[in-house]
Amino acid sequence: QKEGYRFFMEKEIYEQSIVVSDCMLGRIKDSEINFDEIDPSILDGINEIKICACGTSYHAGLTSSYLFERLSKIKCSIEVASEFRYKEPLLTTDTLFIVISQSGETADTLEALKMAKSAGLKTLVICNVDNSSMTRVADYTILTRAGIEKGVASTKAFSTQTVVLWMLSLYFAKQRNTISSSKLQEEINTLREVPLALKVYENIHEKAKRLSKRYLHGHGFFFIGRDVFYPLALEGALKLKEISYLHAEGYPAGEMKHGPIALADPELFTIALMPKNMLYDKIKSNVEELSARDSTICAISSQDFELADDFIKINDANHYMLEFFEMLIALQLLSMEISIRLKNDVDMPRNLAKSVTVE
């Protein structure tokens, strides 16, 4: 079933380019985004979006919180489901409650959904498993169509969730009239390029393999990024932790100087997400500060960066979300290759289960 790949995770990384096309199928029509599964009146009476999820799904949600505010101009907040449940949250019925889950069974996310529903909120689940518990509770379901994900470390679930959420933010933007038709067309054209951005290029995979030789000796990793590249940094760090058991932290690049930069030394590896199309100069100066304090820098970018000790060069693109998906592939491959070199079980990392049905 691994079809020649060494691990399911590897197969699933390579599949992303294809499943993401399934995920968009019928939902992008010429110059419009369309979701048959939701009622066009879903936003009636809604002033706010609240998202709840766990783990990787939380990272997709955090990414989308930038897009809902930037594109749809709807106030959006997000919480880790296990925190949300016990904080006695104030819920108002002008809030659209979105949960995100690959399995549709994660206990904390399911309970958060039930809480929101019983408080009378409109609820929507973005899920990979049809007829799962969450799809039975939520008012609306959007399926990600990623196919079965076997690797415990989530890969294609994340990319498809992110694409669904990006499309949804455009769908809402159109409804709310917060996007011009030319900008919408531009975004749709960019969405069509996502399958190509998610392709695994031989040179990137080779580079990840080569870097893994030295990186497995790192005594700590910081993954840094800004804007949507901050949740992507969190996701890169989570992947590395899960399957390589190395200590890694994702951080907003601008926050490093407020404490964590004290850790900088040559044994600290900084994986810097440096997109050309999003705050490039800002992230560049954050990385320069770390380099000046002797952290070993691995830049992931399409732009040459002379201070980088190592470099993963992604294809040039003209939209930050395309850079996002290209970097995602590089991050997934890097963690997988380090894990393989450490002789870990990539698909079944210690202490983890695919679906967390206990709180």
Ligand code: F6R
């Ligand atoms: C990370 C991972 C977990 C899940 C989390 C939520 O690779 O697999 O962090 O993302 O347990 O699971 P779902 O999305 O099924 O609710």
